[in-house]
Amino acid sequence: MRTTTTRWLVCVMLCVSASACGKGDDMDGDEDDTVLGGPYSGATDGGSFRIEYETDPSPIPLSEDFTMRTRVTDPDGRWIEDAELVVLADMPAHGHGMNTTPSTDYDREGWYVTEGMLFHMPGDWRIIIDVNAEGVVETSTLPYGCCFTD
Numbered sequence: 359m360r361t362t363t364t365r366w367l368v369c370v371m372l373c374v375s376a377s378a379c380g381k382g383d384d385m386d387g388d389e390d391d392t393v394l395g396g397p398y399s400g401a402t403d404g405g406s407f408r409i410e411y412e413t414d415p416s417p418i419p420l421s422e423d424f425t426m427r428t429r430v431t432d433p434d435g436r437w438i439e440d441a442e443l444v445v446l447a448d449m450p451a452h453g454h455g456m457n458t459t460p461s462t463d464y465d466r467e468g469w470y471v472t473e474g475m476l477f478h479m480p481g482d483w484r485i486i487i488d489v490n491a492e493g494v495v496e497t498s499t500l501p502y503g504c505c506f507t508d
């Protein structure tokens with residue numbers, strides 16, 4: 359009798375933690391509320407840089423590699439050519455990032471290319487772009503609802 363009860367408790371605990379892991383623990387994180395896509399431009403948190411990006415394919419597909427092209431300018435629209443850019447993404451409601459490690463290289467005219475991005479779940483992602491240029495380190499965080507399916 360005691361053993362049965364213990365097994366039942368272990369099962370309940372596993373189930374609870376599994377669902378918390380998979381779905382997130384707040385209502386806002388539920389994928390049913392996800393607004394697909396997101397803003398393709400914005401400023402970094404300190405206001406020193408402007409960011410715009412495009413993806414290939416677009417929109418971002420679920421569970422497929424995509425490439426990001428990101429342009430960095432100053433607030434007057436001048437290209438920033440010598441930045442060190444780190445582009446990542448996470449799902450804040452689930453507490454995880456991507457399973458891939460993208461790499462970013464400079465292309466030209468203020469554009470940087472990031473290879474190896476992959477969204478492995480539908481729901482609310484954030485694209486996080488760290489810019490290190492001209493002695494300033496700032497971050498742009500842009501929401502992205504994944505993914506369109508048809």
Ligand SMILES: [Cu+2]
Pocket residue numbers: 449452454479481
């Ligand atoms: Cu997730």
